[in-house]
Amino acid sequence: MRRTLPIFLAFLVMGFGDVVGPLVGLAKESFALSNTVAFTLTFMGFIMFGILSLPIGIYQDKKGKKFILLLGLSIAFLGMILPTFTLSSFVILLLSVLFLGAGATIMQVAGNPIMRDVSAEGKYARNLSLGQFVKAIGSLSGPVLPVLAVRYWHADWKIVFPIYGVIVLLTIISVSTLKVEEKKYEKSEPASFRSCLALLKNKYVLMMVMAIFVYVGAEVCMSSGIPLYLKEQFGINIQKLGLLGTGLFFTALMVGRFLGGVILTWVKAKTFFVVTSILSIVSILGLYLGSATIAIIAVIFIGLTFANIFPLVFSITIEHMPEKTNELSGLMITAIVGGAIIPPIMGMISDLTSSTLMGFLVPMAAIVYVAWTALINLKNA
Template sequence: MKNNYLKSGPIFLAFLCMGFGDVVGPLTSQLQSEYELSNVLAGLVTFMGFIMFGLLSVPMGLYQDRKGKKRVLLLGMLAALVGLVLPILGNFSSFGLLLGSLLLLGTGATLLQVAGNPIMRDVSPEGKYSRNLSFGQFIKAIGSLSGALIPLLAAKYWGLDWKLLFPIYSGILLVAAIYLYVVTIEEKKDDSASPASFGSVLALLKNPYVFFMVLAIFLYVGSEVSMSAKLPNYLSEKFSYDIKELGLWGTLFFFIALMTGRFLGGVILNWMSPSRFLKITTLLSLIGIAGLYIATSSIMGFAAIFLIGLGFANIFPLVFSIAIDAMPERSNEISGLMVTAIIGGAIVPVIFGAVADVFSLMGGFVVTLVCIGYIFGLSFYKRK
């Protein structure tokens, strides 16, 4: 089976739209500076963007087991589109409306993650799921990168700000939804497997292997969101960067490294096993985080940030695809559990913020060090 680019095209476009949900990370430092928020309150901004992952992922995983992944993808695009259009219609006059918008955007991102990751297996050649999922995450990283890049360009060249993201994202989502609607996708299903249910999901979660992998997603996503939200503060505190003018370069550089790493991951996984690559990439992440502490110049700081991004780049698709490939007959339930774990993006940054408020910002980065350290240890775990 070769790649069918007509059918895989809208799936890769859906991954681009997934990245739009990560805009809450770059927005956090901007809102924290503008409204003089504490680290804990700033963490609540990301909470709005990620809370629906915890509430909807399993129910939508069960729904798509009966109704199909393509339908869930379309529903996700519609929810995100509504969320992006509402502030435009309201002229961004209400902060409450903006929070509601981020909640709907997070809802759309949730549905796209639930359906997008397993449906990639349906359009991938045999044995190339991990590769295509890493490349899909590379496309997602482009969407994530735009949340930091577009506001910088808008401020420098057009005298505009982050609000420009909303009409741009809306237009792309509309095109993606139309493209997906007109394409026919044959979804694979194991007829010998019993239908998914809350009981089967809970039974899977009792499996130590599945539980450890789900926890890995929880900790990884929380670490990634913490990095995208707090790297501008790191540059400001350690190297006196102005957050509004230069701080977003920390997040932008991080997302560039993510995007680069995911592209390279799609190439490396043609000849390296996912389990071995997971060991290497988590070790690289730990070295990068340690580099934040020993950096004595902004050049060293940016080098550490880039190393973190390269290391982080493939952790999510590797953990996800390894778990799915281990139990493909339960892909919908595992997908629901994995995407539920993305709620780590709402919880871990709050823990990071609490530690930073009590100790220091650099103390907060210990939280991410512990999270990635767990995944590094898990990479040596042998499933029985």
């Protein structure tokens, strides 16, 4: 636990990168922005995954995971410092989010594989699921802290930045003092863009990278589509009922990741991957049964069953080719851009059919693909 604690703290900080979502509404009100301008915040945070992941994975092959993790933490810290001293304009906030998004991306490239270096034999998948649980706590702080600041602390929502800044600084100190024995493997050549892209010629690697791509897309489809679905099908007003909808989905994700960490203590990762993928499909089908009660239960189970897919795909792939850890990490974190590409397809189908329910066929198809990859992995176990 002493070796994994600093890495778990880094996962908490990774979650702060998701604060950009709740910041959209707050920034729009504070700076009198249009919707288009306000939503550039989410774009600035998300685009970093596509731009930075692969080059950082290559750089990590030369400098090591701990160095890259500290680099990501330092850049995120810079993102917290900027608005702490002055937040007089939207440009400052935009720069802050840019640094925070870049830092979170770099931390994910390093943090996911370095967990393997600090984990006991056979505990990597479990610890990665627990890391995602801790990350979810950081993500949930985004909508919670501003509310606490305004309602109970009589402070401005911008107080989140110095609070996050202190936590990031403590994490930097903690990781700096950690001794990490990074597993070294003999390679025919150092990592490069060419060697990374060449990995996609490997059918197994391509299959697993695509699993990350479609899964993240499916998760974003669910988080954005569930409130629309509940209102459209059952007239449930999400704003009035609070936890129902997206909040309920994300809470279930967080709980599911904790439970996944416990389950993986006894169950093999590839077996759990098959079970949770199939249960995800069954849970999505629950949305089509026409009952509001069943729909709410289905939303909870979708969150619980989706929760561990990302860490399972990541850890199983790394364990399959540990000598290519840095290249694989870069490729898989790059694949997170699926969260920007898959949801518009769901939106198009929803518009064409005038039904959000029909739009859910898109994430359903994505999870069917994920379940197929899970069965392939179990067959080859």
